[in-house]
Amino acid sequence: MGCPHIRAFDFLLKEKRDLVGVEIGVLAGSHALSMLELLDIKTLYLVDPYFLYKSKYESGELEWNNEKWEKVAKEKLKNYKDKIIWINTTSVKAVVHFEDESLDFAYIDANHEYQFTLEDIELWTPKVKQGGIVGGHDHVPAHPGVAKAIKEYCSKNKIEYETKHFINEKVNVDWAFKKGGKLNEWNISENNIPESSKFKSI
Secondary structure, eight states: OOOOSSOGGGGTTTOOSSSSEEEEEETSSSSHHHHHHHSSSSEEEOOOOOOOEEEEEEEEEEETTTHHHHHHHHHHTTTTTEEEEEOOOOHHEEEEEEEETEEEEOOOOOOSSHHHHHHHHHHHHHGEEEEEEEEEEEOOOOHHHHHOOOOOHHHHHHOEEEEEESSSSTTTTEEETTSOOOOOOOOOTTTTTOOOHSSOOO
């Protein structure tokens, strides 16, 4: 079983309306497409520099040829041009264009190394409104830097965060916290979600 492109994080937003949010790390655009299909999105900012880089993980060094995924993502999301704003630069450079407390959510799925994950959490949390949701992907053993970063950030800032998987607990585990409060009950349901939406090719 592969990694579904619907994420547990998405279920925290299903009852919200006119959402304005950001995804940091877009790759092929499959999760962005799922959010646009399932949620009431007003504006979705998509941050990805789409350049070649290498990262070291527990599983070894990976080379991300992101350049090839840009065309894939933009073709996949072409029907939502009126709701998408692309920001083709790094997270650090993109965040300066956002006012504090201007977003309903931020979803972090970029470089999973500890220092970059922590940096993204620190940079983007101030941009989310009180009561908004900050979260991300890959809270799994293969990417220990993610778990280390979110645990450290939340411990330092006295924030309670939760983790939840959707369908595949080995590869599809999200983390999330509610800014300025506790998460409401995080209910996950596969009802009314077509199989084609659960498992898209990358």
